[in-house]
Amino acid sequence: MTARRQPNPNTESVDNYLKAILTLGGPEESRVTGNALAHYLDVAPASITNMLQKLAASSPPLVEYERHRGVQLAASGKKRALEVVRHHRLIETFLYEVLDYPIDKVHEEAERLEHFISELFEERIAAKLGHPKIDPHGHCIPTMDGKMPKQNSISLTDALEGTFIVESVSDHDARTLKLLKSSGIGPGVHLRLKSQKADDFAVSIGRSAKTLHLTREAAAAIRIHPHH
Amino acid sequence: MTARRQPNPNTESVDNYLKAILTLGGPEESRVTGNALAHYLDVAPASITNMLQKLAASSPPLVEYERHRGVQLAASGKKRALEVVRHHRLIETFLYEVLDYPIDKVHEEAERLEHFISELFEERIAAKLGHPKIDPHGHCIPTMDGKMPKQNSISLTDALEGTFIVESVSDHDARTLKLLKSSGIGPGVHLRLKSQKADDFAVSIGRSAKTLHLTREAAAAIRIHPHH
DNA sequence: CAGCATATTTAGGCATGCCTAAATATTAGG
DNA sequence: CCTAATATTTAGGCATGCCTAAATATGCTG
Numbered sequence: 001m002t003a004r005r006q007p008n009p010n011t012e013s014v015d016n017y018l019k020a021i022l023t024l025g026g027p028e029e030s031r032v033t034g035n036a037l038a039h040y041l042d043v044a045p046a047s048i049t050n051m052l053q054k055l056a057a058s059s060p061p062l063v064e065y066e067r068h069r070g071v072q073l074a075a076s077g078k079k080r081a082l083e084v085v086r087h088h089r090l091i092e093t094f095l096y097e098v099l100d101y102p103i104d105k106v107h108e109e110a111e112r113l114e115h116f117i118s119e120l121f122e123e124r125i126a127a128k129l130g131h132p133k134i135d136p137h138g139h140c141i142p143t144m145d146g147k148m149p150k151q152n153s154i155s156l157t158d159a160l161e162g163t164f165i166v167e168s169v170s171d172h173d174a175r176t177l178k179l180l181k182s183s184g185i186g187p188g189v190h191l192r193l194k195s196q197k198a199d200d201f202a203v204s205i206g207r208s209a210k211t212l213h214l215t216r217e218a219a220a221a222i223r224i225h226p227h228h
Numbered sequence: 229m230t231a232r233r234q235p236n237p238n239t240e241s242v243d244n245y246l247k248a249i250l251t252l253g254g255p256e257e258s259r260v261t262g263n264a265l266a267h268y269l270d271v272a273p274a275s276i277t278n279m280l281q282k283l284a285a286s287s288p289p290l291v292e293y294e295r296h297r298g299v300q301l302a303a304s305g306k307k308r309a310l311e312v313v314r315h316h317r318l319i320e321t322f323l324y325e326v327l328d329y330p331i332d333k334v335h336e337e338a339e340r341l342e343h344f345i346s347e348l349f350e351e352r353i354a355a356k357l358g359h360p361k362i363d364p365h366g367h368c369i370p371t372m373d374g375k376m377p378k379q380n381s382i383s384l385t386d387a388l389e390g391t392f393i394v395e396s397v398s399d400h401d402a403r404t405l406k407l408l409k410s411s412g413i414g415p416g417v418h419l420r421l422k423s424q425k426a427d428d429f430a431v432s433i434g435r436s437a438k439t440l441h442l443t444r445e446a447a448a449a450i451r452i453h454p455h456h
Numbered sequence: 457c458a459g460c461a462t463a464t465t466t467a468g469g470c471a472t473g474c475c476t477a478a479a480t481a482t483t484a485g486g
Numbered sequence: 487c488c489t490a491a492t493a494t495t496t497a498g499g500c501a502t503g504c505c506t507a508a509a510t511a512t513g514c515t516g
Contacts, residue, residue: 013503035463047504049465054502068464068511098326099352112344118337124327241473263493275474277495282472296481296494459515466509474500481494486487 010080012115016041017051018062018081021073027150029078031070079146086142087114087122089135092171094125096136103136103186104178107171137177138168138187138223153223156193156201157216163192164224176221183212191224238308240343244269245279246290246309249301255378257306259298307374314370315342315350317363320399322353324364331364331414332406335399365405366396366415366451381451384421384429385444391420392452404449411440419452 020040024032034048041048055077056065062077073081091110095101101109126132126144133149134140142148153167166189169180180186184205194202194211201219203212214222248268252260262276269276283305284293290305301309319338323329329337354360354372361377362368370376381395394417397408408414412433422430422439429447431440442450 011502033463034465038463043503044505045464046466046506051503053465095349099349099356101348101352105348109346109349112346113341116340116344118340120329120333121323121327121337124329128327239472261493262495266493271473272475273494274476274496279473281495457516461514462512464509464511467507468505470503470505472502476499477497479494479496481492483490483492485490 013051014055014062015080015084015115017055018073018077019084021063021071022078022081022085025072029072031072033070037071082142082146082148084114085148086144086146087117089139089141090122090125090129090132091117092137093129093132093135093141097129098125103181104174106136107174107177134168134187136187137171138166139171151223152226154226156191156203156214156219156222156224157196159193159196159224159226161193161195163190164226165189166191166222167225168223170221170223173217173221176218179218180221185222191222241279242283242290243308243312243343245283246301246305247312249291249299250306250309250313253300257300259300261298265299310370310374310376312342313376314372315345317367317369318350318353318357318360319345320365321357321360321363321369325357326353331409332402334364335402335405362396362415364415365399366394367399379451380454382454384419384431384442384447384450384452385424387421387424387452387454389421389423391418392454393417394419394450395453396451398449398451401445401449404446407446408449413450419450 017037020037021032024036024040034045034052037043037048038045052063052065052071055062056071060076061074062080063071064074065071088110091113092106095106095109096103123144132141140149140151151167156164166185166187168187169177169185171177185191190206192204194204196202196219199216201214201216203214204210205212245265248265249260252264252268262273262280265271265276266273280291280293280299283290284299288304289302290308291299292302293299316338319341320334323334323337324331351372360369368377368379379395384392394413394415396415397405397413399405413419418434420432422432424430424447427444429442429444431442432438433440
């Protein structure tokens with residue numbers, strides 16, 4: 001009934017490995033170590049090896065993998081990873097814009113649904129939203145044909161003192177996101193970095209004179225446009 | 229990390245077994261045979277036995293099961309089954325009303341997504357739709373607290389000649405649904421049954437004089453209000 | 457450049473959920 | 487009431503995807 005001689009996996013788990021490799025590889029698509037994956041996915045290193053072998057052996061191969069030398073996405077793997085990211089960000093936008101979700105609840109829902117929606121669903125919510133280019137966190141939405149525009153932002157933790165515009169806010173941790181939201185920090189907000197010590201980033205927002213103190217973790221979640 | 233000493237399964241597969249038992253048990257919630265389940269779920273009889281043992285052993289038990297005597301839903305099983313049916317029908321309504329899906333595409337999408345949406349998602353689409361009571365096929369949507377209003381409809385195959393109003397149309401088979409749609413048959417439509425032979429149900433729609441010939445399969449997909 | 461720390465891989469196990477084949481129980485017919 | 491057909495269960499296997507523990511490879515440092 002469900003014969004599958006040629007291994008051609010497209011499971012939730014596979015999706016998550018591909019997304020992780022895309023993310024950790026960065027814009028230069030450099031090789032990703034098993035260790036980094038193990039940490040990122042919160043899975044034992046042995047499980048990583050196991051899965052990478054399967055991904056490399058599938059046809060078409062989803063990753064390029066050599067023992068002890070890390071992985072890179074192969075063409076099909078990159079295609080799928082970008083599709084899943086597109087799904088994720090469209091769903092987040094949809095939940096936020098159409099279903100009035102609070103911003104700190106969109107990630108968890110999108111993380112589950114991204115694997116299960118059809119092409120039709122993707123197309124219809126994109127149309128409903130007017131084919132948006134960025135999601136509510138300020139992240140680029142990959143195009144239908146699998147292209148992701150490059151962002152030239154930097155992390156607030158890497159910034160010198162000065163004034164910036166917030167490009168995006170990480171949705172990885174709902175608590176941090178909620179904190180930032182309640183401080184008024186989100187995409188498009190004008191931010192002045194006044195001083196940065198080890199775990200204390202002093203900022204002010206817009207024209208406000210009030211100083212806000214962010215932890216390093218919170219600052220790391222903020223990406224800013226480098227100039228201006 | 230993912231410790232789960234007490235078996236408390238809530239997988240897609242479990243959902244589908246519970247839904248199947250709910251459906252096959254009918255409004256009287258009579259015991260369902262393994263055989264019926266095997267046919268309905270397109271799974272080997274041995275797999276049914278296996279799963280039923282697990283469902284009965286879980287705490288709280290999802291089904292009441294005795295060897296060689298069929299199954300019935302236990303309280304928690306019924307609760308979950310109705311929740312999944314509610315999800316399914318709300319999603320179908322949402323796809324149809326908000327995302328402009330064609331009627332014959334809503335079932336497949338809902339069948340996948342029903343297992344993965346959160347309570348919040350359920351609540352928000354219900355609100356967006358104005359808390360609908362019936363889905364686009366004419367089926368009742370179970371309430372939030374797990375009650376399903378009884379329908380007193382009968383199948384067109386069980387009807388005598390006469391005039392009726394269509395209550396609902398089965399979404400189980402997309403081809404049949406598409407056929408009925410293109411013939412103009414859907415919930416609320418006035419239908420006159422002119423004659424029924426083995427595999428030929430002659431009907432006319434509304435005031436039209438034109439006679440339409442339906443196969444038994446197509447007629448079986450139509451449920452009508454018995455009086456009027 | 458040897459040795460130690462770290463990263464990776466192999467080997468063996470477990471749960472889920474499916475399968476087939478071979479028992480065994482139930483039911484219906486003669 | 488006994489037998490044959492049908493339904494159900496047991497037993498043993500397979501793939502996925504995770505785990506731990508024990509090798510083994512890599513690479514950094516003194």
